[in-house]
Amino acid sequence: MSLNLSSQKIIKDWIDYNGHMNVAYYLLIFDRYGADKLNTIFKMGEESAKNTGMSTMIVENNIAYKRELKVDEEVDINLIYFNHDKKRLHYKFEMINKKDNSLSATFEALALYVNLKDRKVSEFEGEKISIMQNFIKENKHNFSDEDLKYSSKLKI
Template sequence: MSADLTLFRQSVQDEWIDYNGHLSEAYYVLVFGFATDALMDAAGLDAGYRARSGCSLYTVEAHVRYLDEVARGSQLAVRTTVLGADAKKVRLLHEMYVCEASSGEPVGEAVATEELCALHVDQGAGRAAPLPDAARGYLTGLAGPAPEWAGRGIRKV
């Protein structure tokens, strides 16, 4: 299985453009959230699972890097890499790319990245719960190497 997946694609919506004429910072995070949802769906942690089990992944920590501006109408693709999964946690990262209009394929360098840690939570009990074996197996099967920027904090001024 590939260490990175492109599970989510989205066009930049007009209402996502800020007063500087490019994608507003909040919408980078929205797109990354949709990519996390796509990974959850692929791992079997979808809406049906959440309804049956009362469990879901909660993002408990995230680090976003805004690397380049994104223009109105751009086509985006998010590549996801699972960095690790244990009994209750998943560490993953997303890389956002602008796609070529004709092919729809990502081009150039990432325009933003997000690294996050998610915890599998039993919403009824209000605490962490073990991931289902199948989901954990799927996620660990996707585990790939961390890029050099993963695990960094905010740089000092």
């Protein structure tokens, strides 16, 4: 089970001398088309950073590479787990090759909510907590807590 956040086509510039997508671009795709999308849903993305000075910063992540990707293949970025505490986000994405519905990679991250002016970790405002709680309530049936690396880091 999962929740689709976006789709992306693998471009030639991301292909390395081995003929497949370079590892650096897996992170780019997960960050830009997964984490950024999730942050926007929770009103913690680019607009929040610009307008309120509050944003998230990833402090730990784990990528598992399962199957190589080649130029012009398309992938779905799906959210397969999400939770939070007062200051942290914990999420996991999967990258699915649309050609054969195979798992290409997973990305798990722990992010902190940060006041960009002070550069200090902050607690989520009530509005953000409500948005995240409603999101979990509506989508929990899509999530799996199988094989998580960072679940013990949340202080729930």
